[in-house]
Amino acid sequence: MLTPVEQMLFILLAALAVASGLTGFAEMLRIIQRGEGKLHLEGLLRRAWNALAIYLTQRTTLKTRRVTSLFHVAVAWGFTLYFLVNLGDVLEAFLPDYVFLENTGLLVELYRLAADVLSVAVLVGVIYFIIRRWVLPARRQLTFHANVLLHPKVQAGAVGQDSLIVAVFILIHVGARFLGQSARIAASGPDLLQPFATLFSPLFAGTTADGLTLLIHGLWWVALGAILLFLPYFAQSKHAHLFMAPLNYLTRPERTSLGELEPINFEDEDREQFGAARLEHLPKTQIFDAFACIQCNRCQDVCPAYVTGKELSPSALEINKRYLIREQMTELAGGAESLHPLVGSVISESAVWACTSCGACIDICPVGNEPMFDIFDIRRDQVLVQGAFPAALQGAFNGMERQGNPWQQAAGDRFRWAIGLDFPVPTVAENPDFDVLYWVGCAASYDPRAQLTARALVKILHAAGVNFAVLGEQERCTGDAARRAGNEFLYSEMAAANVETLNAVQPPRIVVTCPHCYHNLAKEYHQFGGHYAVVHHTELIGELIQQGHLPVSAQPSQLPNVTFHDPCYLGRHNGILYAPRTVLSRLETPLVEMPRHGSSSFCCGAGGAQFWKEEEPGDQAVSVARYEEAKSTGAEILAVGCPFCMQMFQTAQSTVSGGPEIKDVAELIAERLVN
Numbered sequence: 001m002l003t004p005v006e007q008m009l010f011i012l013l014a015a016l017a018v019a020s021g022l023t024g025f026a027e028m029l030r031i032i033q034r035g036e037g038k039l040h041l042e043g044l045l046r047r048a049w050n051a052l053a054i055y056l057t058q059r060t061t062l063k064t065r066r067v068t069s070l071f072h073v074a075v076a077w078g079f080t081l082y083f084l085v086n087l088g089d090v091l092e093a094f095l096p097d098y099v100f101l102e103n104t105g106l107l108v109e110l111y112r113l114a115a116d117v118l119s120v121a122v123l124v125g126v127i128y129f130i131i132r133r134w135v136l137p138a139r140r141q142l143t144f145h146a147n148v149l150l151h152p153k154v155q156a157g158a159v160g161q162d163s164l165i166v167a168v169f170i171l172i173h174v175g176a177r178f179l180g181q182s183a184r185i186a187a188s189g190p191d192l193l194q195p196f197a198t199l200f201s202p203l204f205a206g207t208t209a210d211g212l213t214l215l216i217h218g219l220w221w222v223a224l225g226a227i228l229l230f231l232p233y234f235a236q237s238k239h240a241h242l243f244m245a246p247l248n249y250l251t252r253p254e255r256t257s258l259g260e261l262e263p264i265n266f267e268d269e270d271r272e273q274f275g276a277a278r279l280e281h282l283p284k285t286q287i288f289d290a291f292a293c294i295q296c297n298r299c300q301d302v303c304p305a306y307v308t309g310k311e312l313s314p315s316a317l318e319i320n321k322r323y324l325i326r327e328q329m330t331e332l333a334g335g336a337e338s339l340h341p342l343v344g345s346v347i348s349e350s351a352v353w354a355c356t357s358c359g360a361c362i363d364i365c366p367v368g369n370e371p372m373f374d375i376f377d378i379r380r381d382q383v384l385v386q387g388a389f390p391a392a393l394q395g396a397f398n399g400m401e402r403q404g405n406p407w408q409q410a411a412g413d414r415f416r417w418a419i420g421l422d423f424p425v426p427t428v429a430e431n432p433d434f435d436v437l438y439w440v441g442c443a444a445s446y447d448p449r450a451q452l453t454a455r456a457l458v459k460i461l462h463a464a465g466v467n468f469a470v471l472g473e474q475e476r477c478t479g480d481a482a483r484r485a486g487n488e489f490l491y492s493e494m495a496a497a498n499v500e501t502l503n504a505v506q507p508p509r510i511v512v513t514c515p516h517c518y519h520n521l522a523k524e525y526h527q528f529g530g531h532y533a534v535v536h537h538t539e540l541i542g543e544l545i546q547q548g549h550l551p552v553s554a555q556p557s558q559l560p561n562v563t564f565h566d567p568c569y570l571g572r573h574n575g576i577l578y579a580p581r582t583v584l585s586r587l588e589t590p591l592v593e594m595p596r597h598g599s600s601s602f603c604c605g606a607g608g609a610q611f612w613k614e615e616e617p618g619d620q621a622v623s624v625a626r627y628e629e630a631k632s633t634g635a636e637i638l639a640v641g642c643p644f645c646m647q648m649f650q651t652a653q654s655t656v657s658g659g660p661e662i663k664d665v666a667e668l669i670a671e672r673l674v675n
Contacts, residue, residue, distance in 0.1 A: 002093045010093075010224070017231040024235025027333035028244075028291055031325060034332065035284035037262070039251035051249040054368075055080075061366040064298060065141075068132065071125040078122035078174070079242065085115050085177065086224065093220060109193050116194040119178040126170050133163060141297055145306070148313045149348040151323040159238075159295055159319060166239045173226040179203075180219035187212040236326055241294045245367035248292040252285045252368055256523040258359045259573045261376060263527045264488045275380025275486065279324060279338040279346075282377055289369040290321035299361035299371060304603040304626075305354040309619030312351035314361040314371035320346035321374075342378055352378050353390055354616040357484050357608030358568040363599060379486030393485050396612035401490060404476035406612055407446040415472045417444060417451040423462050427472040428505045434469035436461070436540070437507035439521065441514040442477045443643035449650060450643035453513050456670035457537050463673050464549040468511075474501055478520040485609035492528070495520070499530035510534045513666065515569035515576075515642045516607070523574065536570060538580040538641050538665050545586050551674040552587060560636035561590045562668075563660065565626065565649075566601035567642035575599075580641050580665050587672060592633040602626050606644035627652035631659040638662045 002010065032039070041047070054060055058073045088100030101108040133142055142159075144150060151158075181197040186204035191197065204212060234240060253262070262283070264274055276282045297315040305312040324345055325332060332338060343349055355375045362370045382388045399408035417440070418425040428434065438461070444454035461468045479494035502510075502521075510532050512518045522534035544550040562584060570576045577598050584591055596602040605615065605622030615621055627649050630638045638660040640646050649662045 001096060007094055013225075013228050017228040021231035021234050024232070024329075025240075025243075027329050028235055028240070030333040031329070032284050032287045032291070034280040034335070035282050035287040037283040037285070039284050039288070040253050041251060043254075044250075047250050051246045054249055055246045058366075060368070063364060063366070064301070068128075071128045074118070074121035075125040075129075075170075078118035078125070079170070081114055081118050082122075082174065082177075084111070086227065089177070089220065089224065112191070112193040116178075116181070116196050119174055119181075120196045122170065122174045123178065126167050126174075130164075130167050133160065141301065142295075144297075144300070144313055144316055145309065145311075147309075147311050148306075148316050149311065149320070149344075149346075149351065150316055151320045151327075151345070153323050153326075154316075154319055158323065162238050163295075165233070166237055169226055169230045169239075173223050173230075176219045176222035176226065180216050180223060183207075183212050183216045183219065187216075236329070238293070238295050241292050241367055244288070244292040245294070248285075248288055248368040251288065252370070256526070257519060257574050258362055259357060259372070259519065259569070260523050261373070261483060263492060264380070266489060266492065273381070274384040274488070275382070276374070276377035277341050277343075277381045277385065279321065279332070279342065281381070282342075282374060286370065286374050286377070287321075287325075289371065289374075290318055290325060292367045293318040293322060293369055294367055295319055296366065298364050298366065299369070302360040302364050302600070302602075304356050304358055304360070304605060304622045305351070305616070305618070307602075308622050308625050310351065310354040310616045311348045311618075312354040312616075317347050317351075317371045317374060318369055342374075343382070347375070347378065349388075350616050352382065353613070354618075355608045356568070356603045356605055356610050356622065358603035359572050360568075360600075360603070363572055376484070376486065379484075380488050381486075383486035384489060389486065390613045392613040393609060396481055396485070396609070397487055397490060400477050400479060400482055400494060404494075405442040405446060406477060406481050407442060409446045411473055411476075414440075414445045414475060415470070417454050418458070418470075421455060421458065425458050426469045428469045428474070429472075431467070431469040432505070433467070435467040435508055436469075437502075437505070437510045438468055438470045439510050439512045439517055439534075440470055440475060441512060441517045441643065443647070444513055445475070447643060447647065449646055450513075453643060453646070453664040453666050456664065456666040457511075457513055459670045459673070460541060460544070460550060460666060464544045466544070466549075471501065471505070476501075478517050478525075480516040480520050481609045481612055483520075483524075484607065485612070495525055495528045495530075499525055499528045502530055502532065507532060511537055511540045513537045513641075513643065513664070515567045515574070516644065519569045519573060536576055536579065536641065538583050539576065541666065541669055542579050542582045542586075545583065550669070552669055552672045553674045561592050561634065562637045562639050563592045563594055563630050563633045563635035564597070564639045564641075564665075565594070565604065565630065565645055566597055566599075567640070567645050568601065568603050568607055570641055571601055572599045580639070583665055583669065584639060587668065589668070592635045594629050594633055596629065602629060604642075604645040604648040606642075606648045611644055611647070621652065621655075623648035623652040624655055627656050627659055631656060635660050637668070639665050639668060641665050 058076055061072050062069045092098055092100055101111055181194060182200040183204050185191050185198050185201040273281055299314040300306045303314055328339060352375060357372060359372060362372055395408060396406035399406045403409060404411050440454055443450040476498055477494060479491040483491035510521060518534055518536050521532055564580055603622055604626055638649060646662060653659050
């Protein structure tokens, strides 16, 4: 129980600390509100339940680094309980003869046990994190390549300093409270529901009753005073993720797929900025990301560009954003323009163009950050406003604009892939009552290697008796490369034209051999009025086999070992993981998985328009890293489900000796059709 003077002093200090803390969080909110778009609150109850479930289960944290993540779970749960613990301690200090949760039976017993156990869990967890950051070899996960652009304060070690401040605060706060409970037990006797505090109570053996009272009193002030001292710093620290991470999940967009991009309204005559040149040009939810970031670097661990030595670190991008904000937090909150452009302050020009749009950074992030979308918004500014982009992309842009394809090939050659087949491939003009439209895509139309996949698929469709058709020369590029490269205006024109064509023929179902075509037709064309039932060819092949329309056979002794590469825009972006494996299993083909597979698959390096430009400087080509991983399995065949993956691995194969043969899943099926 505090004396009246102490109570007045605590109230005064608490008021000052809370006011300062709230000022910091109010500035954070005003800075977030500077951004474009909105924070999403539609379906609030559903969103709140999802955010709460993620917070309590810590399932996004537990995706990787399992040991470290378990310590984080302990700290998160313990610190959450401490909101209740601190409330109880304050009430007991202010209300005469009051005991928190007294006469609540089992509830108070569970509370005391949980507070005791989780106090120790928090202390052990924080000590582990201190050792991990500054002692263990794993600390390398918390650093950056020398070529990655870092804010000067980050370069000088500000992240480590911030982490130390947060760690010391937690140790003092939780440690003082725990020792206070041990002192109470030393005064009153052992408590089976506080086993750890009882275990440490002999530390105070021999202390007089008055001494224990004074000690308990002092430790109360240390524990609660630590909060009052920390609150003014809270909004600036990484510890803000305690609140901001759940709120990030609560307010971020709900996309049709992991990588769905928001369109730009080019008919808005008042709009002067396209994309993001400065912090305030980013969408609100992406500014939010900087405050939610836990600075764990998990995103860079899975980033193909970073792993192969490029300048891109999605973690550095978010951390740099945060320190750019900290540099002028009050000014930004007041409406001032950010001092520095994004390119050159939060990310280098080379890093902007190194992103493969694989989405691994989004998928792995424990707090819901989406750094990939920052890069796309920066690319939009670079292309549409600055006119600054890799020269090699100009050819792809010109081809899409003039010939309807980035290969810069004549539209009249688009149907040449079907020449020489021993059955006709009907166009929609010849077969207007088709059941399935095969959207061939540019790669299978113009690239000789990908054409073999197209020919294999139509052989399968023909053998299964599928009533299908193609658009032929009416088909144009979906524009995926333009959108991912930042040329949103060209993409919107191509998408609108394709939607007009497709709506005219009203396809009951569309099958594609390219995951990028799948993604655009199925997940992004709805933005332009196109709503279609789209399947990947492995899904359709699986259906045909299951329905008995497609008998396949092979002698088990002749079957090679196969490993399957999950294309990013098939697996991670759109969740199609099992269909290719189901098809391969029908062949009774021995499947050997690569270490990184499924939604954790490593990129081939083609996405994000990388296929149309030179790869940014680094230690190794992304495609070579992935092909070497396929080789390490000992598989004789690397099965793919994307023409761009096929091409990237074909190139990598020329530099890696003894690697597996590369074939599309459709080719493996077509080779084993039973006549």
